Amino acid sequence: xxxxxxxxxxxxxxxxxxxxxxxxxxxxxxxxxxxxxxxxxxxxxxxxxxxxxxxxxxxxxxxxxxxxxxxxxxxxxxxxxxxxxxxxxxxxxxxxxxxxxxxxxxxxxxxxxxxxxxxxxxxxxxxxxxxxxxxxxxxxxxxxxxxxxxxxxxxxxxxxxxxxxxxxxxxxxxxxxxxxxxxxxxxxxxxxxxxxxxxxxxxxxxxxxxxxxxx
Numbered sequence: 232x233x234x235x236x237x238x239x240x241x242x243x244x245x246x247x248x249x250x251x252x253x254x255x256x257x258x259x260x261x262x263x264x265x266x267x268x269x270x271x272x273x274x275x276x277x278x279x280x281x282x283x284x285x286x287x288x289x290x291x292x293x294x295x296x297x298x299x300x301x302x303x304x305x306x307x308x309x310x311x312x313x314x315x316x317x318x319x320x321x322x323x324x325x326x327x328x329x330x331x332x333x334x335x336x337x338x339x340x341x342x343x344x345x346x347x348x349x350x351x352x353x354x355x356x357x358x359x360x361x362x363x364x365x366x367x368x369x370x371x372x373x374x375x376x377x378x379x380x381x382x383x384x385x386x387x388x389x390x391x392x393x394x395x396x397x398x399x400x401x402x403x404x405x406x407x408x409x410x411x412x413x414x415x416x417x418x419x420x421x422x423x424x425x426x427x428x429x430x431x432x433x434x435x436x437x438x439x440x441x442x443x444x445x446x
Contacts, residue, residue, distance in 0.1 A: 299430060306410045314434060315357060321352050326396050327366050328355050338390060341365070344380050345392035352424040357390065358406040360440050361433035363424055364414045366394035367403050375401060375415040382415075388428045388440045406432050415417045 312330035320331045328351050337356035338349055354364050365379055371393040377403065393400070397410035403420065405427035410419060429436060 360438040361429040370400040378415040
């Protein structure tokens with residue numbers, strides 16, 4: 232092979248090698264662009280999602296704070312209620328009782344539904360722990376009882392029971408506060424729960440409601 236041919240082949244190999252090197256570099260640049268683009272998209276989504284979650288949580292907290300400050304129309308209140316423990320029957324000034332002397336043992340009141348009447352003295356102790364007691368009499372419609380049952384079953388620090396000796400179909404009671412309504416669709420039912428479940432009226436905030444002397 233002549234010297235000229237050898238030089239030509241060497242030049243061709245160098246050209247092919249250079250072309251392959253440039254192709255590799257181009258692929259590497261494309262790969263980096265794609266990778267960084269994906270990272271940017273994921274980061275944006277993550278930051279956006281984080282912002283949305285923060286914003287949603289902040290909005291929920293603000294709504295809850297506003298609900299606690301809002302006045303619920305028609306609520307009757309009693310102040311300076313005693314908190315003495317007693318095993319004797321108590322003659323309460325309101326029906327159902329909204330506070331006063333009560334049994335040393337509270338009722339289980341953490342999303343608890345009772346199908347029979349409960350001890351009023353023990354129910355008052357549960358109110359002292361920040362629970363809301365929802366009661367109904369025989370004027371309440373079956374649909375309302377079902378709706379209240381579902382609501383209580385999904386709400387910590389609430390309990391539901393029948394209560395024959397009340398004037399209105401449905402009554403919601405917290406410590407020192409009480410609201411009477413005709414049916415479960417009344418928007419004040421939700422307002423009362425938002426305001427008074429573990430609300431500012433609670434004499435013993437944070438006290439357990441998960442168990443009591445009754446199952």
